[in-house]
Amino acid sequence: MKVQGSTILRGMTRDGSARFLVINSRDMINAMREAHATSPTATAALGRTITAASMIGTMLPEEGDTVTITFAGDGEAGKIIAVADYFGNVKGYIQNPLASPPKKPNGKLNVGAAVGAGTLSFVKCVGGGDLQTGMTEIVSGEIAEDIATYFALSEQIPTVLSLGVRVDKDYTCLAAGGILIQLLPFPEEATVDLIERNAAALSNISQLFELGMSNEDIAELALKDIPYDIFDTLEVEYRCDCSADRMRKKILSLGRKEIENMLDEQEREGKDRSLTAVCRFCGSEYTYSEAELLG
Ligand SMILES: [Zn+2]
Known part of the structure; x- marks a missing residue:
């Protein structure tokens, strides 16, 4: 199950106000789907979670660190877990991979219903065994909103997070990805305003990838009118480290x-x-x- 093609682009605004990460996670999600044979709604729920975890993993302080993100909701998906390492490689688990609540009135997969109400917890294992933990209530179960709220409430880091997973008719993932923008201490107000203004263009991020946009194109949308630098691109994949x-x-x-x-x-x-x-x-x-x- 060797899958390639998922990458994370990392950069920062030139004034030091914010850092950003963009990920194209389609191939990572298709590898996850092979492991778990997920229903479309479960693919979207776990797919969004591993997409976020992969980006968050690359923000860990050092090699060997891991982050575990757990949604413990009362929806039919049951527990959803994603574990990412420092390199952004990720593995995931969903208690009920066949979860399939009725679609929303607009025809979209109802991830919020599959997740339900409950708690979202983060466990970071850093520096060779120290555990940093945090927990918040699940807000909507739509994953991105929940994780952004976690960062705001639990880590006091204002965060823009958009995640999207588009499932094809044959149940494979057609397009998926995410963008995460986090403010750094003492940001410039004008930059913050522009980030907020630009965020509107990111609400349907799987569609942007479906249209053929690259990580760089999406960074350009998110940072329109803001000078920024790109640091690197990481290749990331769905990978289990069990033995x-x-x-x-x-x-x-x-x-x-x-x-x-x-x-x-x-x-x-x-x-x-x-x-x-x-x-x-x-x-x-x-x-x-x-x-x-x-x-
Ligand atoms: Zn394994």
């Missing part, structure tokens, strides 16, 4: 007694005394014998 060793440690963390109970249960069902764990991010299966777990 037999890591999954084994996860099982071992349950404790000897619990593992013995589970092995006994297997035996009662007439199966081998072994345990199989399935990675919830990519579907990989790992099986361990009793000796490997308790030996």
Whole structure:
């Protein structure tokens, strides 16, 4: 499942008022869809979340850091989780990949209904294990509004965030992407006004990508009349970092007694005394014998 083509463009306004990131996430979302066989609404919900997480990952302080974004809403999608690393590579999970609430009256996928009401939490694992956590209420369940609100309330960072996922008739992702603009301390008022004015053009960002616009074209729209510099472009992808060793440690963390109970249960069902764990991010299966777990 090697997929290429998703990239993040990073830059800053020349006056230091704001930094911006633009991502084209179609290929990343199609890789996610292969792993989870999502319904169109689930593709949009998880797709928007991994699109945001990928950009946010690249803002982490150092290599080895991760950010986990969790929507715990009461909608039929259940829990939605995205984990991104410092390089912007991302993996995701949706509890109910078949979530399919009725469309909105305007014919659009109803991501807000799929997510429902509840909490949005961020866990950043930085500097080799320190956890920074924050939580806000889900505002609309439309993902972008919720994450922008999280930044405003929990981290006091004014943020413009637009995310879009367009699902084709064959259920593949036709176009998707996002833009994130964050104000830096002591921004110029005139620049802030222009960013707010330009934001109106970004409301349907998947359509902009569908029209063939590049990350650079979208940055140009977002920063119209504002001098800015582009720093770099990162290649990012949907990637799971699970391994037999890591999954084994996860099982071992349950404790000897619990593992013995589970092995006994297997035996009662007439199966081998072994345990199989399935990675919830990519579907990989790992099986361990009793000796490997308790030996
Ligand atoms: Zn995995």
